[in-house]
Amino acid sequence: MDQENKEEKLQALRHSASHVMAQAVVRLLPEAKLAIGPATEDGFYYDFDLPRPLNTEDLEAISKEMANIIASDLPIVREDVTKDEAAKIFKDQPYKLEILSEIEDEKVSIYRQGEFVDLCRGPHVSSTGRIGAFKLLNVAGAYWRGDEHNPMLQRIYGTAFETKEELESYLAKLEEAANRDHRKLGRELDLFSIHEEAGPGLVCWHPKGATVRRVIEDFWKDEHTRRGYSLVYTPHIAKVDLWKTSGHWDFYRDYLYSPMDIEGQQYILKPMNCLYHILIYKTKLHSYRELPIRFAELGTVYRYERSGVLHGLSRVRGFTQDDAHIFCRYDQLQTEVEGVLDLAMFMIATFGFSNYQVFLSTRPEKYAGSLQIWEMATSTLAEALNGKGVSYRIDPGEGVFYGPKIDIKFEDALGRAWQGPTIQVDFNLPQRFDVTYTGDDGQEKPVAMVHRTVLGSMERFLATLIEHYGGAFPLWLAPIQVEIIPIAESHQEYAQKVKDELVSCGIRVELDNRSETLNQKIRQAQLNKVPYMVILGDREGGSSTLSVRLRSGEQYHGLSVSDFKKRLGELILDRSQSLLL
């Protein structure tokens, strides 16, 4: 069976499972009002308006009742009825009536299974017995129609598959994801912490996490310099007037922290770096010959995020963007965008991601700038993508109000999508801040401005990397690259010598001098996911060699220190994903 067909079948099965769940809920809590219950990418949910909150025991009871319904194999039958008839059937179901009132067709379809009936477009499996294996996962609040002004409903999430084996492998995947959770690994591997005393969403980088971050930042800076960017530094606060001029004070206020008073002037923490880059640009007049100018900065910004959305490193209140702004002529736009795409692809590949998807977001309803300029910029972005041979999907109307954008999402080792590079054209700021250059005709012209980030933010990117690698960073990123393990005290002198030699060529080495057993030391190094364990005993000391154990289990014996050193140097230089010597 082809993939698409199987996918559709699974959707129908899950949708039916959601109906069965609703039926079970109504049996147990007859006052339940039904909202909606679709299939989702990996399961299904149903939203209910219930007289009381659900708890874990309820989920068990609902599961049991669902099993009964499935066991009795009720046929699921479709009926087409007029809207009036439907209105009678659902007279006690206000949410269904609301949906009904918005359907334009004369006839609507309803699905029945036993005593249960639901307004539904379908399709469904033919009977409840066809639902192979299901599991209810959790209960969550959800606003009716996703609008926070509407009442909050209770949503039950579940998943279903044709076979028990598929369900179990899905649950195993969930468990794997939980094991790779960057918050868990961040603590276990001593990478970072967030403190209640300091405030939520504010991250402290521990030495090991800071090392990973520093390696990435150094790489980032080198790569940007190589590609014609100029690195800049700008302050963390600025007068609020700047943000009033930019329009952020009006459009973006919910994300800004309250101003602080400094000698009678109002200052805010900067929520973005672009305005400072514009100020730098504007310190002098620019000729068309100087463009493009590319200012890059690992700029730390602060945004107010509602407490409920904070999440580990991936949603925080203070973060460092790998930001850059390109000031160019419109005729340079395509080349510039192509350059950013090149850089983005290079970065994605270097960090070990192989699958990604590209989206081009076009003009939204509310927009700045003229139609022509939108048209031009959007087609320029499209041409840049075509020019690079990148296939992409269009996200209609999803552009920012100030210009169209390209978003790249990449998939991690578990197939989950993460927000990656974005490239945004901006018509708004150059106009508001009068950002111009002098053309070859001596006339002042508006610059084309591009905001772009490749990694997103250091915080979120590190979260992605931690989960992608499950904490087992490739050699070039690993906070500790080599753990030296002397077997007994008598080997410490040789161990120190080996350590010094590796350290002298820039390798990050730790020597485990503790009075512990070999097994214990290996175990610790394994748990810390150190790429190489160098084991030194009588054999090695006597022959001036090394025994190396990889965290993946392979072993090498009789290596010379110089060969090991040389090989590590190569692997690090290549930013290799492999550890094999």
Next chain:
RNA sequence: GCCAGCGUAGCUCAGGGGUAGAGCAGCGGUUUCGUAAACCGCCGGUCGGGGGUUCGAAUCCCUUCGCUGGCUCCA
């Protein structure tokens, strides 16, 4: 911010009205070991904070902070 759940030692967790427990970690010893946990001992918590009910609260109630899963949003 909203709904639900959860906060007990550095970590993982047990205990659910009668003066706080385990394992790991840490510390002190002993052990000097060949590829994922040596042995013995010790230290460690005003049970997130505040208020209340009670003779008595980690336990029940209220409130506040934080975390988790969602909703909304997003780098």
